[in-house]
Amino acid sequence: MTMLDRRTMMKGAGATLGIAMSARSYAKIRGANDRLRVAVVGVNGRGQAHWGAFSKLPNVEVAEFVDVDSQVLAKRTAEFVAKGNARPRTERDYRRMLDRKGIDIVTVATPDHWHAKMAIDAMDAGRDVYCEKPISLAPAEGEAMIAVQQRTGRKLQVGNQQRSSVETQQLAALIKAGELGDVYEAQTWYANNRVSIGRGHEMAPPPHLDWDLWQGPRPRGPYRSNLVPYNWHWFWKYGTGETCNNAMHELDVARWLMGLTFPETVTARGSRQFYRGDDWEMYDTLALDLVYPDGRAIRWDGNSCNGMQRYGRGRGVLFLGTKGSAVVDRNGFELYDLAGKQVRQVAAAASSETTGTVGEGALDVLHAGNFVDVIRGRASALASPIREGHISTTLCHLGNIAYRTKSTLTLDTATGKPSGAEAMKLWSVDYEPGWEVKA
Known part of the structure; x- marks a missing residue:
């Protein structure tokens, strides 16, 4: 049987191929002074996993919740604060969030028909983007996202989090x-x-x-x-x-x-x-x-x-x-x-x-962590470009x-x-x- 170095095959998260740490250990690392501020757009479903993951990363602040439903905004904000987090700013229209300064990362957890439009608008506004799958409502939208990412040079991570699984x-x-x-x-x-x-x-x-x-x-x-x-x-x-x-x-x-x-x-x-x-x-x-x-x-x-x-x-x-x-x-x-x-x-x-329907877990922290590390220059490649x-x-x-x-x-x-x-x-x-x- 063809074998790899047995030391890399230890059962569980002790393995060191790829990402060499568990989500929990990653979250405990002290970051440098490059604090990143995140706006989560769409906070009712998959967005819960987004703000849960990014709030666990060092020197990352989930600073704004955006959702077109005011009841959802109130409910999820209360839950976020109850977990010991600082109260985020709330906004119903993502365009107003993009018009303001102070947000570095936009995460997109909206319904599918919004993914490409919102990711493109955020990149054009100078933000790095973490975009849920599927990235598009039709293939032509994915082609447009590639072109805008190349034109703007912004970082764009796709949210298929198993790419970050050790x-x-x-x-x-x-x-x-x-x-x-x-x-x-x-x-x-x-x-x-x-x-x-x-x-x-x-x-x-x-x-x-x-x-x-x-x-x-x-x-x-x-x-x-x-x-x-x-x-x-x-x-x-x-x-x-x-x-x-x-x-x-x-x-x-x-x-x-x-x-x-x-x-x-x-x-x-x-x-x-x-x-x-x-x-x-x-x-x-x-x-x-x-x-x-x-x-x-x-x-x-x-x-x-x-x-x-x-x-x-x-x-x-x-x-x-x-x-x-x-x-x-x-x-x-x-x-x-x-x-x-x-x-x-x-x-x-x-x-x-x-x-x-939320799909939350340890892989979200690893995948968000890879994205943040690439933004900060600590990692060379996105897990899911x-x-x-x-x-x-x-x-x-x-x-x-x-x-x-x-x-x-x-x-x-x-x-x-x-x-x-x-x-x-x-x-x-x-x-x-x-x-x-x-x-």
């Missing part, structure tokens, strides 16, 4: 060293038991919600009773489905450890199996296949409403190689021989949430495009663009006049 970095080194032989396939999955979103109706938006600003870049439309705060995920106008919502993480890990970018073909078989009478517009069950020119393949099985786990996990990646296999998630990995016998297990010292985030997000968009066009996509493997005219119509989206996303 254990996943260990597995990456093992695969590179040949431990699994030739890795020819990755099988990825996500399983949850989401409930029905019911049948909503058009109504006046609640007074505490700025509905026009919530819609932002998207063409204006009526408020629906079952859209906010979470169910927008399942409407094509604002969301990107379970594929961009969750497959992004595992597809990113699979192609990263296999050294892959864009595939040659994309096939998606999706359906709505549960609660068919409600307003959910998309699939709740989808099988996505990415096949590369050399025959290697990545598969994602998404089950939004059937929580059957695999290998004791609600989400994860199985790598199949000619010498063995590996299963990995946010909390560690196992190695198996060709007979399917487990030969090694490495567990994370501190856990991260896997299928919850925009080009990498764009490729992985685009794989998810291509899955949606294949599903919506009911076709197998043939791609330009350099750009990811499909050859068909119908598919290319979904490469970009329309905007509310004056709110366009552009480089």
Whole structure:
């Protein structure tokens, strides 16, 4: 069996490949005098993980909360202060925050349709950005983000936090060293038991919600009773489905450890199996296949409403190689021989949430820490730069495009663009006049 230096293979967070410290030890380090001030935009869902992570970093102050819902702002501010933090400034319109001085970092944890617009505006305003996945509502937005990042020179970290996992970095080194032989396939999955979103109706938006600003870049439309705060995920106008919502993480890990970018073909078989009478517009069950020119393949099985786990996990990646296999998630990995016998297990010292809607855990601190270290010049490279985030997000968009066009996509493997005219119509989206996303 091909072996790496055994000292680097100690179980748990003692491993020193990649990031050589746990989230807890990182948070205790005393920083220099380069205090950074953070504004978190969108504080109701994933934003809770953002302010939780950045508030644990040395010489970093979470100074401002931004949200279009005044009730959310009040609730999350009270929770933040109750944890012993200084009261942040609150703002409903992110543009006013960008117009003021004093903020160094903007984190974007809004609904998907806002990610590209807000990240671009923040970079143009001279801020570094931590942007949640998926980075875009359509692939053209990711292309614009790359162009703006290059033009402004700002730092842009994509929030697929498993890139900062010590254990996943260990597995990456093992695969590179040949431990699994030739890795020819990755099988990825996500399983949850989401409930029905019911049948909503058009109504006046609640007074505490700025509905026009919530819609932002998207063409204006009526408020629906079952859209906010979470169910927008399942409407094509604002969301990107379970594929961009969750497959992004595992597809990113699979192609990263296999050294892959864009595939040659994309096939998606999706359906709505549960609660068919409600307003959910998309699939709740989808099988996505990415096949590369050399025959290697990545598969994602998404089950939004059937929580059957695999290998004791609600989400994860199985790598199949000619010498063995590996299963990995946010909390560690196992190695198996060709007979399917487990030969090694490495567990994370501190856990991260896997299928919850906030997804908070130790990896958030490590990923935010890597971002801050790069800003301060203490680390040379972002764990998840925009080009990498764009490729992985685009794989998810291509899955949606294949599903919506009911076709197998043939791609330009350099750009990811499909050859068909119908598919290319979904490469970009329309905007509310004056709110366009552009480089």
